[in-house]
Structures are given as structure tokens and as C-alpha cells.
Amino acid sequence: MTQGLITTAVGSYPKPDYILRARNQVAQGRMEAAELHKLEEQATEHWIRVQEELDMDVLVDGEMYRGDMVTYFSEHMEGFRISGLVRSYGNRYYRKPIAVGPVGRTSPISLDWWKYSQGLTERPVKAMLTGPYTMADWSFNEYYPTFADLVMEMARVVHEEAVDLQRAGAKYIQVDEPAVSTRPEEMELASRALGVVTEGLDAFTITHVCYGDFSAVYDELVNMPVDMFDLETANSNYDLLDMFREHPLPESKYLSMGVSDSHTHLVEPVEDIKAGIRRALEYLPPHRLFIAPDCGLKTRKEDEAIGKLRNQQQAVSELKAELGIA
């Protein structure tokens, strides 16, 4: 029996209404932060149990305690100030970090949450960090001479965090770099920074880069210094996989493929998911293939998110039976 088709998720799940309400109350000074923390623990445990019941292999904590993936880390670091509300694309407003001094950690940032969620389950829980390129790209830089200087200093900080997580027992460490997808021409810088993050780590390292046109930088992409790429493949109807025809993934590398679109209400039918995975199996053996949603599921309703995960699990379990995979 071969092994493979490990199932997981990218990182975020929908937050229950009680978390959103509590966050507002804390912001208005009407609730203690400790009380919010308790509710975040409760929501984290809920998602751990959901994933266990669905029989997923590698779990995530669902990011119940994060507002935004960049602000969350910068708020807990030295060297950043948080701006007033800044308008992003569309009508969303958010607070943007500003690097105003040397960036660094005074203590681990995500470690306690990882330990909490790993303490709830026997299954491995993936540690998730925001990558140095994305941290820098989604911040203002008012301190470092160049943008690249900020990226490389952030890389050192993210590496320290990764080392702490590994030391605590994290077997999977994911470094999210969604900003790379909007600037494939900066892949070289992002990749150099990622090399600093993953240097010397024994944990299985992953990067999630979101959806983008990577055709011009395919060589840099496959040579990024991680064990596995996590790519969004469902939202391109799996056509992104065709790049592996002309550019086979190096044998040392794994692929995590997305089998559900994180931006649609539709729960993808099991047969569609199986067809997508079969397309990937034309290029990669099952033991080098992980199965996940395209991206974080935080913008979905809970029943949509669970529906997508349930069909993912069903598709994988049917395919494993058909292929004789343990």
C-alpha cells in the first residue's frame, strides 16, 4: 500500500458571531481582553473538533484570535506602530502597520496559540506564520532605507518564531506569502527572504502564495526554499496544474492543491473534486500530494466551510479506496 493524499486546510475558518461581537466590545472598552481570549479558545476548540470529526489529517487552528494576518504579528512586535484607518481596495478600511524602528520580537508571538490547539488533539496542528515579504508589503516603511531591507529583517524575525514553534514540537510550519501573487516580478526577493525563514529547520515547511499568474516565474516558484507549495487550483478549474506538464516539480518537493474555491458559496461536488485530484495525479504521485481548500475559509459561512471540507474528505476517501492508498 502506498500512502498519500494527506488532507488539511490553509489556515482560517469563519469566526462565530460571539467572537465578532466580543472583539467590538473589547475595542469599545466594554469587555476585558481576557474574556475575549476565553471565547477565542472556545472557538478554536470547536474547529479542532470539527476537523477531527471530518477525519482531516493535518489540522489548523482556524485563526480565531487574528483580526488581520499582518496586523496580528506586527501588533506583537517591536518596531511597528499601527496607523489609523487606511482605505484598501473597494470600501474596506483597515489599520496598517508602520515600521518606525528596528523590527523584532520580545517574546514568541504565535507559540501559545499553537500549543493550545495542539494540546487539544492527537493529530498534528500546522503552525502558520505570515511571511516576511507579505509583512513588509502590507506595511508602511518609515525606518529602513529600502523595502528589501525591511523584508530581510522581517525574515530574521519570522525565522526566530519558526525555530520556537519547531522546538515546541510543530511538525508542519506554513509561511503565508499572499502578497507574492500580486507581484510575481519580486519572487526573487520573496524567495531569498523565505530562505532565511526556513534555514536549518527540520519541520516540514510550506508556503501558501494565493492565486496569481506565475507563468513568468515558474522556475523561481518551484525553487522556493520550502518542502511544499500550497497553490489555489480549484478556482482556475485546475488549469494551473498544466504548468507541471512542461515544468515537472522537482522530486524533493510536495504540492498542496486547492480543491474548493474559497470565494464562492457553492460547495463543490465530490465528483468535481475527484476529477481535479486525478488531474494532479497525472503529474505527481499521491505521496507528494496534499489536498486542501484553495485558501483560508474565513469569508465563508460556517455551513459552507464545513460543506466544502466534508466533500473534500469524501472525494479523498473514495479516491484512496480506488487507488489502494492507505
Ligand SMILES: [Zn+2]
Ligand atoms: Zn490564498
